[in-house]
Amino acid sequence: MPLVVVGISVLILLLLMTRLKLNGFAALLLVAVGVAVVQGIPVAEIPDVLSEGIGGQIGDTMLVIGLGAMVGRIMGDSGAAQRIAGKMLDAFGQRGVQVAMVATSMLIGVTMFYEVAFIIIVPIAFTLVRVTRANLLWVGLPMSIALSTMHSFLPPHPGPTAVAATFHASVGLTLFYGLFIAVPIGAFIALLWPRLPFVRAMSPSVPKGLVSEREFTDEEMPGLGWSLLVALFPVVLIAGAAVVDMADSDETPLLHTIAFLGSAPVALLLTLCLAVWAFGPRIGRSLADVSASCTSAAQAMAMILLVIGAGGAFKNVLVEGGISDYIKDVTGGWSVSPIILAWLIAVILRIALGSATVAVVTASGVVLPLVAGGGVSPEIMVLAVSCGSIAFSHVNDPGFWLFKEYFNLSVTQAIKVRTSYTTVLSVLGLGGVLIMEQIVDGIGL
Structure with a gap:
C-alpha cells in the first residue's frame, strides 16, 4: 500500500538522521532510492527521477536563497540590519518584537513566496536576536508562522492561484x-507557539556565517x-508585479517587463547590485570587502541548498511512484461535505508528497466535480484546499529543511515545532473556511 511505504520511509529517514546521525543530504537520497525501488520505478530511470527532483527544487530556490543570503550578509556586515533592528526596538520595545515580526511578515508575505520573504526578513531576525539576547525561536518563529500562513492560504501564491484557476x-x-x-x-499561532513549554525549552544558536557578529556604533551604521x-526594494518589485498581474491580464510589452522585473531572482539580483553599491563604495567600503561578505554567505548556504535539493528528490520519487494517483483513486468516492473533503484530500496529499503546491493542484482535480455541481462558492473551495495544503510539514517537504537549517534545529526539534x-x-483554517461559508451564504454573496 503506497501510504504504508510513505510512512515507513519517513520512519527510516528519521532513524538515519536522529539515531545514526547521518547527514541529511545523504539520508534523503538513500531513502529516495529505496522508495523508488519499492514503488516499481525502473532502476535505469531512478537517477533521472532524482536529478529532476533536485533540479526542480534547486532551480526554484537556489537563486532566491543564494542572492537573498548575499544581500542579508552585506546588510549585516555594513550595519544596515542592525540599524533596522534598532529602529524596530525603538518603535515596538523589546516586549513588542514579536508583534513587529508578525506585522512585517504578514505585510511582506501577502505577495511574496515563503522562501523569498524568509530570506529577506531573517537577517533582521538574527540581528534582533543578537542585540536583545533573546531566544532565536522567540524572535524568528513568529516570522516563519506568519509567512507560512500567507503563503499557503492566499493568492497570488502559486498553490492558491493554481486552484483558483482550476475552479x-x-x-x-x-x-x-x-x-x-x-x-x-x-x-x-505566531504569538502563541513561541510561548509553549516545549518550544521555550529549545535554545538554538544562529547558524554561523549568515549574520555578522560585530556590533556597530551609531556613527558606523548607514x-x-x-x-x-x-x-524593501525587492518587496516593492515583487509585490508591484503581483498587483499589476491581478489587476490587468492583457499581454503587453509593459506587463511583460513588469513581470520580468518582479520575478524573485531578478528582483533579488537588482537588490544585490544596489546593496553592493549602497553599502560598499558609497560608504567607503571596498568592493573586496563586499565580495568577501558575499563569499561568506555562499559558503554558509552550501549544505542548506544540498539538503533542500535532496528533499526535492525525495518528493519527486513519491510523485513519480504514483502515490498521488493512488490517493486520488481512494478518495474519489468518499461522501463527505465538499469543503471538508477538499481539505482532507489536500492534507493527505501534503503528508504523502510534501509539496504544498503538488497537494493543492492534485486535490483540486479530485474535487473539481463538486465545485462544478454548485452549492459551494468556488472561492471558499479554493481556501479549503489551500488550508489543507499547509498541514503536517515534515521531512518530505523542502520548506521543512529550510526552516530546520536556518533555525539550527535537530530533525526531532524541527518536527516538534514546524510540523x-x-x-x-x-485545522484552524478549516474552521475559518466553514465559518466564512456560513457568512457568505447568509449575506447571499
Missing part, C-alpha cells in the same frame, strides 16, 4: 475572503533610509 474562482475575492481567515489565525530602501504549527494552522 474558475475570482482571485481577488479569494484573497479578500482569505485575509479574514489568515490574518487572525496566523497572528494567534542611515535608516538607505537601510530600508535596500530591504505542529503547520497542522494547527491547517
